[in-house]
Amino acid sequence: MRGMRLLKLEINGDEVRLAAPDHWTLLEVLRYSLGLTGTKQGCDKGDCGACTVLVDGEPRISCLQLAAEAEGASITTIEGLAPEHRRAGGEGADPLQEAFDSCGALQCGFCQPGMILSARALLAHNATPSAEEVSAALGGNLCRCTGYTQIITAVLTAAHAAGGPEVPRPSWQAAEQASSS
Numbered sequence: 067m068r069g070m071r072l073l074k075l076e077i078n079g080d081e082v083r084l085a086a087p088d089h090w091t092l093l094e095v096l097r098y099s100l101g102l103t104g105t106k107q108g109c110d111k112g113d114c115g116a117c118t119v120l121v122d123g124e125p126r127i128s129c130l131q132l133a134a135e136a137e138g139a140s141i142t143t144i145e146g147l148a149p150e151h152r153r154a155g156g157e158g159a160d161p162l163q164e165a166f167d168s169c170g171a172l173q174c175g176f177c178q179p180g181m182i183l184s185a186r187a188l189l190a191h192n193a194t195p196s197a198e199e200v201s202a203a204l205g206g207n208l209c210r211c212t213g214y215t216q217i218i219t220a221v222l223t224a225a226h227a228a229g230g231p232e233v234p235r236p237s238w239q240a241a242e243q244a245s246s247s
């Protein structure tokens with residue numbers, strides 16, 4: 067098969083074998099060979115972070131990585147988070163997914179898979195990040211809809227659910243509470 071390459075990838079805990087054009091990126095293989103469309107194709111040039119996946123637990127821009135370079139690594143996409151959480155004994159979705167939902171940390175949702183995977187990597191290294199650390203960890207993930215505040219609150223909420231500190235109230239909420247007391 068000229069121009070094609072046989073690939074063996076580990077995706078969301080499963081070994082996957084497939085043939086794909088040898089110039090295809092990991093993003094293209096995920097979306098167009100495997101139908102894992104939770105990984106979003108935004109700018110396709112490394113600017114927006116929508117295509118972020120975890121490669122051996124670290125966030126990676128999948129539109130800039132050849133699929134062949136991912137052989138031998140463990141890849142996690144947004145579709146794999148909830149099953150991984152349940153395999154570890156949890157219930158429902160990953161706590162970050164639950165927190166994004168409960169905090170209303172999305173509008174169109176396009177950025178959300180990449181945001182959540184970047185946040186998952188952060189919490190694996192730092193279970194109790196500050197708002198500034200969350201903001202820095204998500205610096206490569208752009209959102210065209212929200213003001214980022216709820217996204218940061220969602221990550222802090224997931225950290226709190228895992229035993230981290232209370233989530234600081236936004237200043238407008240604290241002011242509202244003070245004026246009503």
Ligand code: FES
Binds near residue numbers: 111114116128129
């Ligand atoms: S689609 Fe990969 S960084 Fe935008």
Ligand code: FES
Binds near residue numbers: 171172173177
């Ligand atoms: S919610 Fe629309 S891009 Fe972030």
